[in-house]
Amino acid sequence: MAKSQKKKKQYNRPTPAAPVPNPSTQRSPEKAANNGSLILVAGFVVVLFLFWYYHLLVLNQMTDLSNGLAMPDQMVGGYSVGHIEALRQAMDADAVGQLNYVHKTAGLLFPLFLALVTMLAVNINTSRGVGRWILWAVPMLFAVVDLWENRAVDALFTGALEPAAVSLASTLTTTRWILLFATAAILFGVLIASFVRTFREKWELSKKGLL
Template sequence: MAKTPAQRIKKHGAKAAVPQHHLPPVINPGTDRSPAKAQNNASLIVIAGVVASLFLFWYVHLLTLNQLTQLSGGLAMPDSLVGGFGTGYAAQLRRALDADARGQLNYVHKTAGTLFPLIFAFTWLLLIGTNVAKKALRWALWALPLLFVVVRLWGNVTIDSMIAAVNLDAGQVALASGLTVAGWVLFVASLIAGGAAVFLGRRASKEAAGPPVV
């Protein structure tokens, strides 16, 4: 029968050979993340966000808002008017849209019309953040999608209020028109900022890799 460590020490004293027991090291593979792996994860999220943004843009502007023109006598929805609109158009649209059509436009604004700017802005913030190293430039580019989501959501609410108001207000029409134009301008500017961020990120990667070995 094998002796216990205490019995060995009692018999042999300090010279007793006591086996050492070592606990296995705790390994957490989740903490072993290289910068390349983190960059790859961010790229996958950006790709998913771009796909979702493209789908929502198609769904809102090319499908749903276009279908609503069938309920407005062929008049385009305010969101689609890149150049804005005036009081005459707003009055004509209010007469053309019945309660059901107004409810459908409001529903679009509250669902896909809200998701699109939010997902687009989040995707572009991540895209810019992972490609632009300079803090000042990164914040300058971030301002565009952030302003876009604020202006776009504000525009949705203003358009719904303009259509649902008992009396048409020229100031409200001007605000809705201005927000619509600003939303489109910021959307295009955000696209350009995203393209610039990708270009800067690729150039930085090439510079970090160094000149090709001949």
């Protein structure tokens, strides 16, 4: 007796639809560049503020505690043992503590922020290669020398005054200013070059009617 065979219904499982990407969460190169530029602008503003606060405001106000004598950090050409001796006589323990506090706050934040902002500007606006590393080396070296100089200057106001310590601190101060000018030149140079390049690209697109 032949058995009737029931045909099994075959059900085709629906293929799951591919997830539709959300345009708001996609990270395009243009969006990443815009985000980097916004961070760069904010960092640049912070650096300008810290420079004003540290060099033009706080260190200038310190002269009120030193009978008008300039702080070592402000002396681009360096200083002598005689200048440090005069400062040690003019500044009491509270004034020395205030200078040390300035070095630990604004004197710490300024070189770190300047170095990071400059390296970010180089990273965004230059291609990979030896040139980028060279441009990175200057702000990194500036930060190291600046922080070293802070400690060297603070050491001049404790214990016996040694000419070798003054010579070291003076050399670090002069080197620090040279590296500061070089770092600022790199930062402004990279930003100006980026602005000019962007302007030219948009100008060419506008001439072709693509803008």
